[in-house]
Amino acid sequence: MTQLPNAPGIGFKPEHFDALRASRPDLGFLEIHAENYMGAGGVPHAQLTALRADYALSLHGVGLSIGAPGRLDADHLARLRALIDRYRPESFSEHLAWASHGEAYLNDLLPLPYTPQTLAIVCDHIDEVQQMLGCQMLLENPATYVLFEQSTLPETTFLAEVVQHTGCGLLLDVNNMFVSASNHRFDPRAYLDDFPMQAVGEIHLAGHATEDLPSGPLLIDAHGSPVAEPVWALYAEVIARTGPRPSLIEWDNDVPALPVLLAEAARAGAVLAQAGAMADA
Amino acid sequence: MPDPFTTALAAALQSGALPPGVTARDPAEAPRRFAVYRNNVAHGLSRALATRFPVIERLLGAEFFAALAPLFIAAHPPASPRLFEWGGAFPDFLRTFPPLAGLPYLADVARLELARGVAYHAADLAPLSPAALAALAVAPDTARLALHPSVQVIASDHAVGTIWAANQPGSPPRDITDRPEVVAVLRDRGLSVQVWPLTPPEAAFVTALRDSLPLLAAAQAATCHAPHFDPAPLIGRLMQAGAFIAPSKETP
Numbered sequence: 292m293t294q295l296p297n298a299p300g301i302g303f304k305p306e307h308f309d310a311l312r313a314s315r316p317d318l319g320f321l322e323i324h325a326e327n328y329m330g331a332g333g334v335p336h337a338q339l340t341a342l343r344a345d346y347a348l349s350l351h352g353v354g355l356s357i358g359a360p361g362r363l364d365a366d367h368l369a370r371l372r373a374l375i376d377r378y379r380p381e382s383f384s385e386h387l388a389w390a391s392h393g394e395a396y397l398n399d400l401l402p403l404p405y406t407p408q409t410l411a412i413v414c415d416h417i418d419e420v421q422q423m424l425g426c427q428m429l430l431e432n433p434a435t436y437v438l439f440e441q442s443t444l445p446e447t448t449f450l451a452e453v454v455q456h457t458g459c460g461l462l463l464d465v466n467n468m469f470v471s472a473s474n475h476r477f478d479p480r481a482y483l484d485d486f487p488m489q490a491v492g493e494i495h496l497a498g499h500a501t502e503d504l505p506s507g508p509l510l511i512d513a514h515g516s517p518v519a520e521p522v523w524a525l526y527a528e529v530i531a532r533t534g535p536r537p538s539l540i541e542w543d544n545d546v547p548a549l550p551v552l553l554a555e556a557a558r559a560g561a562v563l564a565q566a567g568a569m570a571d572a
Numbered sequence: 573m574p575d576p577f578t579t580a581l582a583a584a585l586q587s588g589a590l591p592p593g594v595t596a597r598d599p600a601e602a603p604r605r606f607a608v609y610r611n612n613v614a615h616g617l618s619r620a621l622a623t624r625f626p627v628i629e630r631l632l633g634a635e636f637f638a639a640l641a642p643l644f645i646a647a648h649p650p651a652s653p654r655l656f657e658w659g660g661a662f663p664d665f666l667r668t669f670p671p672l673a674g675l676p677y678l679a680d681v682a683r684l685e686l687a688r689g690v691a692y693h694a695a696d697l698a699p700l701s702p703a704a705l706a707a708l709a710v711a712p713d714t715a716r717l718a719l720h721p722s723v724q725v726i727a728s729d730h731a732v733g734t735i736w737a738a739n740q741p742g743s744p745p746r747d748i749t750d751r752p753e754v755v756a757v758l759r760d761r762g763l764s765v766q767v768w769p770l771t772p773p774e775a776a777f778v779t780a781l782r783d784s785l786p787l788l789a790a791a792q793a794a795t796c797h798a799p800h801f802d803p804a805p806l807i808g809r810l811m812q813a814g815a816f817i818a819p820s821k822e823t824p
Contacts, residue, residue, distance in 0.1 A: 326653045330693030333722075334763045337696075354653025360575040367653065392582035393574040395649035398620060399612040401581060404593065436608040440593045474605070476597045504605075506598040511608055 292426045295320050295347055295381045295493060297535035297563060299556040302351075302542060308338050310549040318556060320347035320381065322539050326354050329370045343378055349493065349539070350380040354396065357416045357430070358403040359389030368423045375424055382493060382537070384429035384462045385420070387413065387450070404439035405449040410456075413449075417457040429460040429492045434467035434499075434512035436474055446471070447485035460492035465526045466518065466541075470499050470510040479525055488533050496526055496559060497541040515544035518555060527562050534570055535563040585610050586646065617645045620655045625662060625685045627739045628678060640669070656689055677730035677750065684726050684736050684767065687757040691722035691765045699761065699814035705807075712787040717807070718819045722759035725770070725779050728752060733769045761814040768809075773801040778810075 298319025303311075321342055328335050342348075355367060375383060388400035403409050413430075420428055430453060432446065444452070450461060463486065472479040498516030502509045518526075518540070530536065540555040574582075584591040588610065596602040618641040622629045629637040644665050650658035663686065666672055667679035697720055708715035726732060733755035734748050754775035756768040770778065773794035780790035787803075794801040810816060 326655070329654045330656060331721075332694060332696035333692050333759060335693070337763055359578050361578070364652070370654075389578060390653065392578045394651055395582070396651065396653050396655075397582065397585065397613050398616040398650070398653075398655065399609060401578075401609060403577075436605040437594045437596055437602060440595050474597075504601050506601055509601075509605060509608070 292379075292383070293381050295349055295537035297537055297567075299559040299563065300347075300349065300537060300539045301552045301556050302539060303342065304542075304546050305334070305338060306546060307549045307552070308342070312341065314549075315345060316549075316553050318346060318553075319537060320349050320539075322349035322351050322541075325350050325352045325371055325374055325383075328374055339378060348378055348380040349382045349384065349537070350374060350378070352383070352385040353400065354390055355385050355416075355420070356389040356391045357385055357413060357420070358387055358401075358409070359391070360409075360412050363416055363419055364391070368420065372424055375426065382429060383424060383426060384431055384493060386431045386433060387453075388433050400433055402433060402435045402437060402439070404441040405444040405446060406441055407443070410444065410449055410452055413453055414456040417453060417459050421457065421459065427458065427460055429462040431462035431464050431495065432467050432471075434464070434470040434510075436509070436511070438475060445485065447482060447487070451485075451487040451490075454487050454490045459490075461487065461490045462493045462495060463488075463491045463529060464495035464497070465529060466495065466497040466499055466522050467512055469519070469522050469525060470512050473508060473510045476507070480528070483525070483529060483532070488529075491529075491533050491536055494526065494529065494536050494538040495541055496522060496538060496555070513544060514541050516542075517551075518558075523558070523562075526559070527565075530562050530566045531569075535567050538563060585613050614642060614645070617650070618642065620650070621645070621659060621662070624656070624659045624689060625682055627685055627736055628662075628666070628682050630739045631675070631678065631681065631735075643669075656693055659686060659689075662686070677728070677732065677735055680726065680728035680730055680732040681735055683728075684732055684755065684757065687724040687726055688765050688767070690724065691757050691759045694720065694722035694759060697721070697817045700811070700816035700818055702811070704818060705811060705816065708787065712791070713789075715787050716784055716819060717781050717787055717790075718784075718817050719778075719781050719810075720758065720815050720817050722757070722765070723778070723782065723810075723815050724757045725754060725775060725782060726757060727754045727775060727779075733767055736767060758810075758813060758815050761812075766813065771798070773797040774806050777801070777803050777806060 296319040300318055300320035303321040303323050386400050390397055469479055496518045497514045500511045500513040538559045540552055580591045590603045590606055594606050596605045621641050648661040663679040663682040666682055729752050731748055731750050731753050733753045738746055754770045756770050756778055759765050776797055777790050777794040780793040791803050
């Protein structure tokens with residue numbers, strides 16, 4: 292795999308296909324959910340083939356269940372490999388989470404405790420993924436709503452260990468980090484201090500929803516609104532540390548018109564340009 | 573074999589209990605915070621089912637559909653992350669769900685919606701050329717017209733095509749006479765999924781082609797319903813839509 296450009300991208304939504312083809316906006320890349328392109332043919336593949344000619348591509352999986360004990364689904368890995376062979380994406384990423392139980396797919400990114408045992412499981416799974424897919428993958432930090440009494444490792448330590456053991460890169464989702472920090476009352480800047488920044492190959496930005504609980508707000512990673520101001524501030528701090536990185540605007544629910552996404556991408560682009568100028572100075 | 577950890581969490585996602593070991597900064601709020609996952613799973617799968625069966629949701633109403641979906645999800649959860657393949661058991665579930673006994677057409681409308689999903693994702697195969705069609709027509713007793721995998725025939729004791737068409741977004745309410753109908757579902761050359769009403773001889777003809785009968789035998793199957801049936805206009809429409817593919821023996 293080559294690399295995604297250090298530029299802003301957007302999550303591709305089929306309702307934006309015509310507008311994207313007509314205006315061909317200046318974007319660093321498009322990201323797709325791999326599972327939506329695991330059919331044999333038809334519109335999804337026709338659209339992806341057309342867009343692939345114009346844009347760099349990030350393949351983002353949601354269904355591999357890297358974070359659960361048990362074997363990875365070999366058929367699902369083979370389908371991912373087929374997509375990679377067909378479209379040659381610049382990046383493949385998945386989540387530090389699990390989504391299947393036995394024969395049932397639960398369609399959500401579910402949490403895991405951070406222990407030496409789960410670390411070994413995740414490392415084994417990532418080794419298998421990278422071997423099967425023939426490329427490095429990026430692992431995304433989750434947005435979480437609960438903690439586990441069993442956990443003995445901070446998330447940042449867990450991720451750093453995974454990077455060290457497997458050679459994978461990381462996808463730093465700044466909104467997920469902010470959601471988790473708010474929900475578990477930790478300092479996001481301390482998290483960033485401990486995060487293995489040298490491994491960051493991509494950044495995600497998205498909106499979240501908020502509910503009020505007695506002890507304070509409950510933030511939910513909803514992907515249905517603009518990126519929140521505190522997340523933009525943390526994003527600028529991340530980019531100041533990492534230098535420019537591929538940065539994705541994710542908006543999966545109540546999807547707005549393309550110009551709204553492009554405006555969010557342009558705002559990320561301004562942060563990247565400023566960091567690039569500082570690096571050149 | 574599923575492990576104890578995911579087994580406990582998956583069970584709690586169903587039951588509403590708090591799984592062992594799950595906590596929060598304020599432990600009293602752990603149940604409320606864990607409920608975010610339960611809501612995500614339930615809502616996400618319910619919406620995925622509605623995406624697959626939009627006309628069923630419209631016929632039942634959003635509220636009824638949202639109440640019914642968890643029952644189907646508990647009995648027939650998706651087996652893989654390819655949610656567009658999920659729902660094969662939904663027609664039978666609707667057929668045998670006692671509160672819906674008064675709506676016997678629902679199961680067949682669901683079959684039609686399943687067929688549309690199959691057509692949407694069917695493989696891309698090159699359509700038969702007019703020259704190849706002409707060559708096949710020379711020997712109709714042995715020649716077989718191979719249908720594209722998107723082409724499916726849905727036969728029903730109910731007005732399945734009319735009900736489906738009348739419940740598209742923006743369609744005004746109208747009275748429907750319930751009577752047996754057959755439709756073809758197929759994907760055209762522009763990749764749009766079409767629903768075509770078929771007359772009884774047309775249905776017999778396409779079904780015979782689907783069953784790989786030779787052209788002449790398919791035409792004979794149709795003339796059982798209408799002695800003077802001429803398949804040429806239907807073949808022309810199917811050709812135009814790209815519904816025939818080169819037979820496998822012709823592909824190198």
